[in-house]
Structure formats: C-alpha cells, structure tokens
Amino acid sequence: MTQLTPVLSANWNDSDSFTIAGYKRAGGYAAVTKALAMQPDEVIQLVKDAGLRGRGGAGFPTGMKWGFIPQGDNKEHYLVVNADESEPGTCKDMPLLLANPHVLIEGMIIASYAIRANHAFIYLRGEVVHVFRRVQQAIEDACAAGLLGKNIGGKGFDLELTLHAGAGAYICGEETALLDSLEGFRGQPRLRPPFPAIAGLYAKPTVVNNVESIASVPAIINNGVEWFNSMGTEKSKGFTLYSLSGHVTNPGQFEAPLGITLRELLDLAGGVRKGHQIKFWTPGGSSTPMFTAEHLDIPLDYEGVSAAGSMLGTKALQIFDETTCVLRAALRWTEFYKHESCGKCTPCREGTWWLVQMLKDLEAGKGTEADLEKLLDLCDNIAGRSFCALADGAVAPIISSLKYFRDEYIAHQTQGGCPFDPAASTLFESVAH
C-alpha cells in the first residue's frame, strides 16, 4: 500500500496557513535563504537532479526548462506562473493557493533567482476572487518582509512580482496564449519555435511553469535530491497532488508519490459511491483519453498512464459510475471545447462545432452506425492540425469513449434516444433515497 506524502498540503489544517506568520511557523522561507546562498546555476542543477517534472500536464522536466534560458544575454528574463487552472476536472492549484499562497511565492523567488529574472508574474484565472485576495495579500506581506523587492536577503537580488487576473478563457492555460493574454491581446496560441525560453513575454527569454511545479521547489531545496527521489518511480520522481472527484464516497485532494494507482486512491476515498461501480474515469482532466475499470492498477505516473494510451495530465481523476451516459459526458466536454476554441485555427474552430452537432444527433438517437466512422474521420481532421493542443484534447473524450463504449453509442440509435436517467447520476437523488 502506497503511503500518502503530504508536503504542500501539510499545514492546511492551520487556520492561518495562508498568512506569512503561519507559513513561517511551518518552516516557510527557509529555502529562500538556502537557495540565495547558492549560485543560480547550482539551483538549476539541483532541480534537474531532483527530476522534478511539470505538474501542469505535459510533464516537461522543470530544471531543464530553466536551463534553456540563455544567460549573459543582457536581456530581461521573466518567470510566469500559470495559475489559469481550467482543465475540466482539475482542482489542485486553486485550493493550494487558497491555503498556502506563500509556498508559491517562495518557489518563485528561488526560480527567478535561478533563471536570473527580476520580474515575475502570476497569471491567475479570474473566476476565483478569494484566491486572488489571498495571493495579493501574500505578495504584499512578502514585500513588507523584504522577501520581494530590492536586494532580497541582502544578496543583491531584486524581484518584482505582479499578480494578473485572467477573464475566463480556458485557452490561456496554453502557455503561449497565456503570454499573448498577459501582453494585452486576445489569448491565442503562438506558432513555435521560437519557444518561450528564447522569445516569450515581450519577446524576452521566459519560463512558464505551473503553480504546483514551482510550489514543489522549496521542499526540494530544503530536503534535497535524495529525499525527493525516495518518492515516485524511476522516471517520475517525487510527490504530487491527485484530485478525486465525481462518484466517489469522499472526493478530495491526495498528496502521494507518483505511481500510486486509482485502486489505492479509491480505497482511501471510501470507494465509488455506495451501491455503484466505476464505469469510466479520466486520469488527468477531460483532455486525457478516458479509462475504465480495467485500468485501476495502472501506475499514475507519466510513463504508466502514457503506456496505457492516455496522459497523466493534471492528475484530475474524475470518476463516473454506471448511471452516467458516456455520450452525454463526451457531448458536454465537446461543447466545452467548442466554447473555448479561440478561433485561430480552422480545424479546431469549425471542427468542434461539427463535433457538437454530430454528437447531439447521436445522443438524440438520430444517427446511424456509419455516423460513428464519420465522427472519427472528423476527429482525425482536427487533432494535430492546429497550433496548440486544445484540438487534440477536444477529440480525446470522443475517440476514447468510442473505443470503450461503442455499443452505448449504437444503443442510442437503436432505442431512438438516451437509455439513461440523468437523475440517477445526481448526488441529491442518492440523498433522497
């Protein structure tokens, strides 16, 4: 049985965990002192050696990303933290920032020092006002404590930190769209190369990291590479936040070593809600192809999930039981991608509209089996044909649900409509019985 490893969430039971006093009492800001006593390149090397990989979805090695920033180029460098958390099912960064914004700020000071950036940004989704308040207060308190601003810790390092609210656009979680948005434009992805490390914010070398990735840095500085590597699997080191939601007895956040399985996590969450069985689930948000009960023992690390045909993504484990119509789920996610497509690339802009129309017909039992081939053909003309991964994410629920539940799509056609009762899936229905 894998043991849970609360690190980022360790002090969340403290009623003042989000204050600077609460954070310092829990050992906060010790890592800054330690990191500022090192050379910036040593900090980058340490994060590389730890094997920390991006926690926002792609799993790119964080230290390597930092190492890509050209040094001695006489240009401004920027650190931008992606706090736009919007991938359906993903709910880890917002509670983290609500409960402990200082751990992100501490990580940002260390990361900025390492990449030699003097201005850093947090791009926070705009639909979470209380999280905005907490982060803004934390920045003000860190400034007052001399942890941000000029000559931090007397080491001659300056850092300005700006909190920026988004305004409701999923696409801004894509790093280049985020940068365009932060520059004051419509959030639309850029063609790469050049990558942000060469030409990012204001065309200057820029690191874009997820909240959880940066928040994991202080613990690595404090406890060392060996400690971090004592958790996780061969290529997926360390601890991470897994978010269980949906038809489970006790949904919530679980900080565990990478490689834990859903069977283990479900066991800790009290299992699927009483009297029901798991039908399908996402390993890391709606853009990661869905799994079924067959996949409960897959190690939830970057390699394990990918070998089984999906992606670890944001580790957003959305659990759906047998009362849920998979076509309804796929249609609703597709409506989301249609709504959030930024409109830059034709296959995504037009294709997601067609997908919604086809799925609506199929849900209403107005399709034929041949339409399923047309649907897959349409998916094939959308995925991989756009600037960014939104298009790939858009087809994931459709292709994967057809792979595992083709019969259910056909049942809608033979029965002339949806065979499921949506009321049976709701929580209050189960309360009423």
Place this chain on the structure above:
Amino acid sequence: MPFTSEHEATMDTIIAKYPKSRSAIMPLLHFAQAVDGYVTPASIEKIAEKLELSTAEVTAVSTFYTQYQSKPVGEYHVGVCINTLCAVMGGDAIYESVTEHLGISNHETTSDGKVSIERIECNAACDYAPVVMVNWEFYDNQTPQSVRDLVDGARTGNPPAPTRGPKTLRTWKQNSAVLAGISDGLANEGVSAGEPSKLGLNIAAKGGK
C-alpha cells in the same frame, strides 16, 4: 458613469505595474466593470486613450474573454457549473431549477436587477461538485433547493456567505475591483481549506486509514 480623476489615478496605478502599458488592458477592463458593472462604450474609449490604442483594439480584447460583460449583470451574478462532472452530479438539475424559479434564462437578469444567471465552465472545485459561483466566490456542494434559497436571499439583500470566501458576499462591482488589483482587505476571512482539500492530509495523519 463618467470617469473621475480618482478613477484615472487608479488606472494609472494599474498601468504602472507592468513593463508595457498594453498588459494593463485586462485589469483595466475588470476596473471598468467595478465602476459601471459592465464594459461600457465610454470605458472602452477611456482605456483606449490611456493605453494609446484604438477602441477597436480594446473591444477585440474585451469581447474575447467571457468575464467581461457587454450589458449589465445582476448585483449577484450566479454561475452554475454545467461542465460534465458538475452537470452529471446535479449541475444540470440546479440550472433547470433556478432558472425556472427566477423565470430567467442564461445571461439574463431579474427585473429588480439583483440576480443574473450564467452557465459556467469548470471552476476548479470539482471535489466540491456540484459547484455554483456567485460573483466568482465558491458555493460548494449545492442542491437545487440550496441555490433557490441562495438567490431568494440575494434578492432580499441577504445572500448566504460563500463556502470558502469572505464572511459576507460582496457585490459584483466590489469583486470586480478586487480582480483589478484593488484590495478590499478581506484576504484573512474564511477557511484555509475545505474538508475535501484536507482529506488526504487527514488520512495520512491517521496512518493511512
């Protein structure tokens, strides 16, 4: 309302936070909503003037992002999450129930100007599903009845407090000001974390049980 010199000073403070002025366009649009409740043609002109952009450039940005409203919303703007997980867990039933109760549909406001409704996408609180946001504050674990009560309270000026947020619900304009970066001093109110957020932590404390 026309922009006062005080408003202009606030806008200048916002612009000064960025290396390049154009980056201030989003907080300035949030600020415009703090002043007028939505993005008015006059505020588009003012922002364009401040940032030395055309009104078309500012409009292009304001119409891209769904949080910027092109017409007035209610004092309490209610967002019902209808993305897959919340929808399945009860968000669809909540939406149906509250719109029928109020007699309005998506993007409409009650005639008293108090409550507006929007179908919203995933708001990063899935372990608290079904989720409703009011003025972008969290209302966790909702039911059709709790949301009907919520909007009734809002219409009589007495909305319940957010689940994870300040002690009292602030208005749409007040919360728009926060998003523009104008502190309301309420960061210390409310819980550190809700119970689901601490579930793994508390299981670990009990030795994994």
